[in-house]
Structures are given as structure tokens and as C-alpha cells.
Amino acid sequence: MDQFILQILNGLDKGSAYALIALGLTLIFGTLGVVNFAHGALFMLGAFVAVTVSNLLTLSHKVVDNTRTDFLGNPLQVDVPYLYDLFGQTTGDAIIDWAVPISIVIAIPIMVSIGFIMERGLIKHFYKRPHADQILVTFGLAIVIQEIVKYFYGANPIPTPAPEAFVGSFDFGVILGFDPNAIIYPYWRLVYFFFSIIIIGAVFAFLQFTTFGMVVRAGMADRETVGILGIDIDKRFTIMFGIAAAVAGLAGVMYAPINSPNYHMGMDFLVLSFVVVVVGGMGSLPGAVAAGFLLGILESFASMSQVIDILPGINQIIIYLVAIIILLTRPRGLMGRKGVMEE
């Protein structure tokens, strides 16, 4: 039983990332009808916002410390972050420590504007073109974004630690009444899971309970009629694209401490996220979220040693296998609307 719960927990953090990326992909597909292969790149950009913020926060200048000497006997030069000058050492340290959560606030406007630029500058021109063209141009865009990031940050992963308070893990099993050390779970993964739940909840609430969201949902159902009613649906869809970009970006920001960001992490997640979207059903938001968590958990179950003993290699292919089976037996995915992209 404890094994069982452990695997579910392990699946949650990856599942959360899948769910968030797939949610953004589905938002874009459902509103604009565009298949966005650059969505993984947005996720990666989010992670690099976190890297940049923590780099900026630790910007420092050299100060000669007369109390200490280096090995030559000269006074030692120490790097002092500018934050120390502004806030003093304790507060400065705390701010640097909380770089990743701070990045969330900064990432939202950045990612929304990147989303706007992408939609207005490029994707707008591809609504009328076939899906293959949309895939290709966004694939090209993903390569470009990836290479730009590589140019500025290099090819190596950049460790971006979580705040001190969330480093390490805790004994989750004890809380549930299992033996100590049965279920050890890192804090940050739990944070990631709750964070993603909040984001997902916020997106759903936004669509469900605001007038704006109502119009967007109406536009997803019947774009033409909404347009005839005198509503500028294109503008709202552009904003939705920005929101989708922000969701992917936030997923990336928070993922940075789990996996050190590198320039190709977007591509790695993209393939799986597409599979997730397809399994959930093109254009279905609940489907994308459910499929994200489901596949994340399935993946972690498949990597249990007991399972691998029976079916070697299953952990590598389980997601694809599920996707193939679902695509062939249930063309519109788990929760897809009838008639949407069933071809």
C-alpha cells in the first residue's frame, strides 16, 4: 500500500508539468485552432526566466575586505551582491534564496507579452493554413527560441535551487500512519503539485466565472456567431494565447528546481505533452488535465521494479503505448468533444 501511494506521489509532479503544458496547448488549440509545436519552448523560456532572475539577484560588485587576506597576504576582495547594499545582508540573502518564487511574479508579464508577440507576429497569419503548416512553422520557431537560449546560456543545465525552506524531503508516510521512512517525498515536488492545482483552478475559474471567460467559451463553441454579435473575438483569443503562454512559463519556472533547466528541456516535454493532449482529447481542457496526471502516474507505476521485472522496458514506452491504444480505439480522446478533430 505504501508503495502504491509512493508511486502516485511520484507521478504527481511530472503529471503536474504535463497537465500544465497540455492545458496551455489545449487552450491555444481550442480557441485559435492552432497546433503549437513551440509550446515546449515557452515552458523552457519560463525555466530560464527563473535562471535569469536568480542571476540578476546575485549581481554583485567587488569590495575589498580589510579584515581578511588572500593567500598572497593582500586584502581579500569579496563579491557583495547589490541587494546587500539595498536591504542589508539578512534580507538580501532571503531575497536571493527566494529567487524562484520571485520569478513567478516576473514571469507572468514576460510570458504574456511573449505570447502576444508570437500570436500577433506569427501565428495570426497561419489560421487559414493547413495544420501541417502550423506544425512546421511553430516547429521552426521552437528551434529558433531554443538556439537563442543556447547562445546566451550555453548548453549545460543550470542548477536553480529552490528556497532553503523547501529543500530536502519529509516523511509523508508518517502523516498517513505508515511506518517511518516508507514514503519520503521532497517538499518542492509537493509545492509544485499544489502550485499546478492552483494554476489549473485559476484558469478554469477564469473561464467559468468571468464574463471574459464566458465570451471565450462561446467563441470556442462558435466563433462566427460571437463575431456577428459584435464582439472582437480575435482580441480575446490573443489574450488567451498570452494566458496559455504564461501557464507554460509558470510551469517552467517552478520546474527549474526539480530539473536544472537546459535549452532542450522544452522539446523533451513537448512530445509527451502532445501525446497527453491527444489522449485527453483535442480541445478538451478537463481532458488535458486529467490525461496529464493520469499519464504521469502511469509512468511512475510502470517504473516500479516489480512491473519492470515482468515487462522490461515498459516504463520507457508506456505513455506512447497508451496514446496509440487510445487514438485507435477512441478517436476523440478521453474527454474530447464529439466532432472536434475526429478525422
Add this chain to the structure above:
Amino acid sequence: MLGLEKKDFRLLLIVIGLTMFAPFILNPFPEGSEMAQFNAGYPDLMQRFVIFGIFAIGFNILFGLTGYLSFGHAAFLGAGSYGAVWMFKLLSMNVLPAIAISVVIAGLFSLIIGFISLRRSGIYFSILTLAFAQMSFALAYSVLTPITGGETGLQLALDDPRIFGVSQTATGNIPVPALFGLEMRSSFEWEVGAWLFTFNTGYYLAAAFMIFAFYMSIRIFRSPFGMMLRAIKSNQTRMSYTGLNARPYTLAAFVISGMYAGLAGGLMASMDPLAGAERMQWTASGEVVLMTILGGAGTLIGPVLGAGMIKYFENIFSKINETILHTWFSFLPDGLEDIVVAMIYPFIGKGWHLTLGIVFMLVVIFLPGGLVQGGQKVAGLFSRKKPEDAKPNATEPAE
């Protein structure tokens, strides 16, 4: 000639000429000169040009004609390579059986995957092929290690039980792939003044296969079968209303292009007898998509051009570093030189992928017919004919 129209026959002749004289054409700069680094006439790269040319020609038969965008074609190339290396290990070092088996294996493999994937179309087809390719990659990397060599890849060993042939040569080395004794890696070097031209056996074998592949693709493009494939692309619903089932046609196209990929894989293994799982990864599939679109999907010569261009960039362009740039722009004043170099540097050398991505995007946005369409447009500007006449049937741009 050979069942081709005059125009196509001329195109075939041009391709034959270019491939046969490639060692000269690709080596325009004398040895040791400043520009020698742009010479692409060394065997390894020339082989890659033609092998990826075959791969892209095959991919074009599927994507260019039917519009089905497969993101998993590298799986067939990988399967072909594995098949070829196993033939080297078990049967003989002759390349012909190896290439034959690689085509057969890739054909069977694509028959299975195509049969399942082609039940869906559009984005779902892309995802299905992607999923299958990633699955093959993951399996080849892990569970199938006894067959595929796993992470290290499949290599020849000294104790291979070769039925027709020896396990090791008299000197205790692993024998090299050969065509009836003609070693693939053997080259004939010809020095003309400052120039050095290399004629490589492996290259000419691969080139012969590419010419054959190109010829077959012209025949397919011009055949009633090719017309059917185009009909699928333009309007599948209408086609099924006229009482034709599209599935057998798409499946045939899929298998044919899978066999092309297998041929490319077999040749790749013949040039260098090893096969690795990374050949099956989806980025490798993405590369052939890039090649085909860049050159011009749905055109005859486009994929070959695209393949050549990408491989040239990958191998030659990527070698330019900052120092070389500085020597180029040394005629500029110092400050300006640094600025120019700093501006150009991100796009070349190690950053060539960035240029590739930008060019690819521009092509998709402005030239859906690829470089071939671009060339036609330029040619159209200079010719007095009406554009409709200038545009031959052969090169209808892809949708």
C-alpha cells in the same frame, strides 16, 4: 527516354551529372587556401549528401504527394541500419545483401506502423508516427539491447560468425564492408595542381542508388498512382465519394517511403558499419522534415537540395569560428570589425541551427514550395514568359 518525358529526363540527366562530378563541383577551392574549409568534397560528407538525399526523396513521396506529415520516419532508417549491420555480422561483408535486407526490414516495419497509423489523418497521424518512433527509440535503447547494442550501438566484433567470409582478416582486424572486394572506404585521389579530388567507392555506390531512387520517384510522381496520391492530398473526401478507397494508396506510399528510409539506413551502415539508437530519435525525423520542406515538398529535386543544404551547413558552416570571422572582416576598422563579428557570430559556427531555424520559418511562411519555388520566382522575374508557362508541372508547390 526510360519512360520519362523530355523535361524529366533532362532533370534526371542533370542529377546524374551533378552526382557523378560531385568530387569536382564540391571542391572548387585549392588545397591549403583560405577558402579550402568550404570544400565539401571529402568522402564522408559526400556520402551523407546522397544518403540523406535518398531519405528525403522517400519522405517526399509520402509528405509531398499525400500531405501526411510523418514525424517518425527516422525509425525506418534506424531499423534499416540495424538490419544491415546484422547482415555484416552474420552473412558477409558484401554490402548488397545488407542493403537488400535493410530495405526489406524497413518495408515490413513501415507496413506495420503505417497500417496502424494511417487509420487516422492530420495531426493524429503525426502524433501516432511520433509515438511509434519514440517507442522504437526507447526500446532500442533499453530492452532490445541484445539486438540493438543499446547505448553503445551495434558494432562489428572480432568474433562475428560470418557465414560467407572471415571473422577477422589475416592481420587480426575486422573486415570492412565491400562490394565484391571493392572496399567502401577506398578512395582514388587525384591531384591537379593545387587541387585534390577524392573519388570514393562508397560515395559512388550511394550515388548510384540515389540516382535510381530519384528515377523511381520521378516515375512515381508521373504515374497514375502518383496522381491518386495527389488526389488524396487535395481532397480525400471527394476521392472516397468517387468510390476509391484511399487507405491502400496511402499505405503503399508510406511503405515506399519507409523502404527509401531503409535504403538510406542500409547505405549508412555500409559506409560505416555501426548503428545506434539515436538514429531513430524524433529529432532525426524532424531533420528529414526540415530537409524536405526547405528544398520544396512535392517537388522532384527539392528534397535533394534541402538535404544537401542542411548537411553542408551542418558540416561546413558549423566549423567557422570567431577567429576565422575576424580574419574575414579584418579589412574593417577595429571597432567596426568587432561589432560586425559580434553580430554575425551567433548565426554561424555553433549557432548554425539558429540560421537553419530562421530560414526554415521564412520558407514555411513565404515559400510553401521551398527553395525550388523560390528559384522559380526568381527565374520568373527574368524570363519574359508568363509565369504559368514558366512553371513546369513537375514542380507544383506543396500546399
